[in-house]
Amino acid sequence: MxxxxxxxxxxxxxxxxxxxxxxxxxxxxxxxxxxxxxxxxxxxxxxxxxxxxxxxxxxxxxxxxxxxxxxxxxxxxxxxxxxxxxxxxxxxxxxxxxxxxxxxxxxxxxxxxxxxxxxxxxxxxxxxxxxxxxxxxxxxxxxxxxxxxxxxxxxxxxxxxxxDDRGSWWWVVVPHPEGMSTPAVYRRFDELRPDAPEVPGPPEDVVAALTSGDVPRLAAALHNDLEQAACDLRPDLAQLIVEGVDAGALRGLVSGSGPTCVFLCESGEHARRVAGVLRGASPERVVLVAHGPVAGAHVVADG
Structure with a gap:
């Protein structure tokens, strides 16, 4: 078995x-x-x-x-x-x-x-x-x-x-061959944001965008408090975000503590076009296309 x-x-x-x-x-x-x-x-x-x-x-x-x-x-x-x-x-x-x-x-x-x-x-x-x-x-x-x-x-x-997520969301995902230290990113966040609140505010804008299923609305609501710290440590990430938006993505941001950057697109076809531009600009770059949301851990074969 x-x-x-x-x-x-x-x-x-x-x-x-x-x-x-x-x-x-x-x-x-x-x-x-x-x-x-x-x-x-x-x-x-x-x-x-x-x-x-x-x-x-x-x-x-x-x-x-x-x-x-x-x-x-x-x-x-x-x-x-x-x-x-x-x-x-x-x-x-x-x-x-x-x-x-x-x-x-x-x-x-x-x-x-x-x-x-x-x-x-x-x-x-x-x-x-x-x-x-x-x-x-x-x-x-x-x-x-x-x-x-x-x-x-x-x-x-x-x-x-x-x-409650009523949308179908398409992403271009650009990993980086060189990883980042999550503790280092948090340390830099602490240095850059000494006035950070004890508890972050509620995610009202993102939740409302997900409920609406509206892609531009979600693009406007995307936010990562660690992005500034990650880009400060690795300025190439900030440049990649600019490049992805210039390629047509609605919005780009650092995923988590980095270094992967993700780009929200209107549709699967749009995501593939943006991915093609990013690959063409740097052929050695890994550029992936993904959609969400998808299921959590689940059995796909049993026997």
Whole structure:
């Protein structure tokens, strides 16, 4: 028996960041959307421990894949084992198309897929609430990777509430071969925004745009509090955003803490045109087209 679980990348339509708290973390208010860039995780029975192999798309540097014991898949298996008080083993293959260290939560997608796949493989019957709690223990984006769609994220982003999304949204996604340090981006944010509020304001404009399904309205509402810090550390990101808008995108912004930039377009055809211009300007550049919202982690093959 084997089964395959698919999990999607996420982008942040809004990322509001509060001032640093005494524990060093920041209170976040974010609106997530799952988009059609996927990692597939296939599990089959194994007698002893975990055997994890990872295959990556041609545009992903395989050297960036975490080594044995350091993968979020290992931690997901350990969390399930501790929760149920029994070993959780298996042979696991991860097929990655979500860029690594790009602000698209590819690692979180793998963690969510591993929780669901190993739960199903071992017939553990973990309650949905418990899966979400285990996911939160793996990382702040992992609960959303389980839920998918479009959702409000609060706390560190791990408290997830589904939103009414009546649109079909098309994105051009431009990852960068050189990752960024998320802690460094937050440190620069703290330096640039010493007056940041303790708790970010509510995402009213983005929520209203999603409910309306109006693409230009959503373009006007997109916002990322970390964008200034990311672009200050990497000025090439600001230039890329200008280039994408000049190519015809309605709006461009840094995804999460970067360095991936995403560009909202009117339609699939429009997104493909913008992608073509960006590729033509720099043939070595990776340019992807995706749509959202899409489902969270789910079984796509069982047998």
């Amino acid at each position: 084997s089964l395959t679980v698919r999990a999607a990348a996420k982008i942040n339509l809004l990322l509001g960041v509060g001032a640093p708290r005494p524990d060093g973390f920041h209170t976040l208010v974010t609106v997530y959307q799952a988009v059609s860039l996927y990692d597939d995780l296939t599990v089959s029975p194994g007698d002893d421990g975990l055997d994890i192999a990872t295959d990556v798309a041609s545009y992903i540097d395989a050297s960036h894949v975490p080594g044995p014991g350091l993968n979020i898949v290992d931690r997901a298996a350990a969390a399930l084992a501790a929760h149920h008080g029994r070993p959780v083993t298996g042979s696991i293959r991860v097929d990655k198309t979500i860029p690594i260290a790009g602000g698209l939560a590819g690692g979180s997608a793998d963690g969510a897929a591993a929780l669901l796949a190993l739960d199903r493989l071992h017939v553990l019957g973990t309650h949905d609430d418990d899966l979400l709690a285990l996911a939160a223990g793996l990382g702040s984006d992992v609960p959303f990777a389980l839920v998918g769609g479009t959702a409000l994220g609060e706390g560190h982003g791990e408290v997830v509430t589904a939103l």
